[in-house]
Amino acid sequence: MKTxxxxMDPQCGWCYAVAPLIDELTQLTTIDIKLYGGGLFSGANKRQLSADFHQQIIAMDNRITSLTGQVFSPTYYETLLDDKQRILDSDTPITALLAGGSLGINTVAMLHRMQVDQFVLGRSQSDIANLANIATQLGASSGAFLNAFDLFSGEKTQQQIIKARQMLNLVGGSGFPTLAFEHGDGAFTKLDHSRYYAQPQQWLAYVKHLINTID
Known part of the structure; x- marks a missing residue:
């Protein structure tokens, strides 16, 4: 089993862009995917969406769609992106992933569901009730999820973000998403995922080749 x-960050558009490639990897039983929430909009970066950043996001979304086919729906733009009072928040969805993982939920599947809920269905990743609904769809009880959410909010979420940033530096990453295989000797091989958008078969061949070269 290779780790x-x-x-990534749940709010990151480019992490949504790579979701189809991550889905392809879930069919490989030799891979254990370990998530790290990087806190794109955490601490001082948690803020309202400015007019300039609003336009930057739209341009980025269009670029992602052209490269990957990933959908950003009109509902998302109308209900979330056009909401001038909305706070860009990574802490809440990262806490949700930590809570879900502690209850045995597959966090890769949960992340994917959260991304679709936000970017396609227009349901905010900062809406705890919606996050609880996702958790129940994936096999947890709502009460257990909410209790775990309370447990992981605050300090434990910030510890996870710090760990993600440390891992980003360790593997030589420069932003979100970053994917890296770990070798038996503690070295890392960073994946060049951006070359394989909309090319699932080539992506799988590339990853399988890497697996065969890792000790």
Whole structure:
């Protein structure tokens, strides 16, 4: 079993862009995907969406769609991106992933569901009730999820973000998403995922080749 470190942020558009490639990897039983929430909009970066950043996001979304086919729906733009009072927040969805993982939920599947809920269905990743609904769909009880959410909020979420940033530096990543295989000797091989958008078969061949070269 090879460990693939996936350093990402649930709110990151480019992490949504790579979701189809991550889905392809879930069919490989030789890979254990380990998620790290990087805190794109955490601490001082948690803020309202400015007009300039709003336009930057739209341009980025269009670029992602052209490269990957990933959908950003009109509902998402109308209900979330156009909401001038909305706070860009990574802490809440990262806490949700930590809570889900502690209850045995597959966090890769949970992340994917959260991304679709936000970017396609227009349901905010900062809406705890919606996150609880996702957790129940994936096999946890709502009460257990909410209790775990309370347990992991605050300090434990910040510890996870610090760990993600440390891992990003360790593997030589420069942003989200970063994917890296860990070798038996503690070295890392960073994956060049951006070359394989909309090319699932080539991506799988590339990853299988890497697996065969890792000790």
């Amino acid at each position: 693939l470190h996936f350093i």
